[in-house]
Amino acid sequence: MEIMNLVVTGTVGAGKTTFIRSVSEIEVVDTDRRATDEVADLKQNTTVAMDFGTLQFGEEMALHIYGTPGQIRFDFMWEILIERAHAYILLIAAHRPSEFHHARRIMNFMNRQAQIPMIIGITHSDCEGAWTKEDIALALGYQNNTQQPPIVLVAANDGESVAMSLIALVEHYMQITAAAAVAVAVES
Numbered sequence: 001m002e003i004m005n006l007v008v009t010g011t012v013g014a015g016k017t018t019f020i021r022s023v024s025e026i027e028v029v030d031t032d033r034r035a036t037d038e039v040a041d042l043k044q045n046t047t048v049a050m051d052f053g054t055l056q057f058g059e060e061m062a063l064h065i066y067g068t069p070g071q072i073r074f075d076f077m078w079e080i081l082i083e084r085a086h087a088y089i090l091l092i093a094a095h096r097p098s099e100f101h102h103a104r105r106i107m108n109f110m111n112r113q114a115q116i117p118m119i120i121g122i123t124h125s126d127c128e129g130a131w132t133k134e135d136i137a138l139a140l141g142y143q144n145n146t147q148q149p150p151i152v153l154v155a156a157n158d159g160e161s162v163a164m165s166l167i168a169l170v171e172h173y174m175q176i177t178a179a180a181a182v183a184v185a186v187e188s
Contacts, residue, residue, distance in 0.1 A: 001062060005064050006064065006088065009090055010092055016070065017051050019123075019156040022162040024053025024065065026053060078113075090106065090118060117176045118169075120136070121165050122136060
């Protein structure tokens, strides 16, 4: 059986644990603990190590989904989890622009650790003060569409919405893999 490892990362409260719970076929293994710092202003519990869920695609393929903690003090887990990942999704809460800088920092860290396909999932886009996909792309440093990864809106608590974001990631993964295969063939 082929196993594909997916990392779901992003800032605190972006919806990582909820995202995984929405599609996992097993009860999600989590390391949520009571928030005791400024995170407590956003939510009662926070992930301190990782979340883990699975999604089966027939008998031949499974998706292992790992969620990272959002707090910088747990960044050692980012490195551990991205090490064996095939792709990742960066979740960003559209209504908290004060956290976009931190999201960009997470994305840059992940991209330095592994050159793998990634997409950006915009959560909380229905909240007051939510930024548009285009404005978030600019905040993340993408000046034009040709360089940016796919950006999708996702409701982390809706299994169908999460599944659509996973489809977008798989399509992006397949495009990158096909392009790399063509590049290798041309060099040969």
